[in-house]
Amino acid sequence: MTITGTRNTSHKPLNEYAQLFTDFLGPFATDAHFYIGGARGIDSLTLLWLAGNTDAALTIVVPGTVCQQPAEARQAIARVRDRISEVVELAAPELNASSYHARNRWMVDRTGMTIGFPRAGQLHSGTWQTLNYTRDQGKPHVVVPI
Numbered sequence: 001m002t003i004t005g006t007r008n009t010s011h012k013p014l015n016e017y018a019q020l021f022t023d024f025l026g027p028f029a030t031d032a033h034f035y036i037g038g039a040r041g042i043d044s045l046t047l048l049w050l051a052g053n054t055d056a057a058l059t060i061v062v063p064g065t066v067c068q069q070p071a072e073a074r075q076a077i078a079r080v081r082d083r084i085s086e087v088v089e090l091a092a093p094e095l096n097a098s099s100y101h102a103r104n105r106w107m108v109d110r111t112g113m114t115i116g117f118p119r120a121g122q123l124h125s126g127t128w129q130t131l132n133y134t135r136d137q138g139k140p141h142v143v144v145p146i
Contacts, residue, residue: 005042005117051080
């Protein structure tokens, strides 16, 4: 399962995210394998929640290297490193929209479903690119606006 979402999450308190993850990730977590983008925001929040609340397998996928990710993301990865099954560094020569979109497609291509947490009111983002790619592949997807 691919997880995608906004990097801007400061508009809601952490307990609201925990409830959203309980409601929308929890039902899928038994015997699941989650692919998470390794960025700040939803990626880091879902990583920490899944690591602390499920036994699901967790794979982190970054377009370049983990060292190139924002501090919040690196800290989340380090904090639960013992729960992460695999870290995939796609080694993009440059970090830009194209490399992040390639990372998103890589995750969707390896999973059967995507759960997206787009920022409410934003209809053009990497989250929507991932959700639309999932749809175009004929795979199920769940949209949870935040």
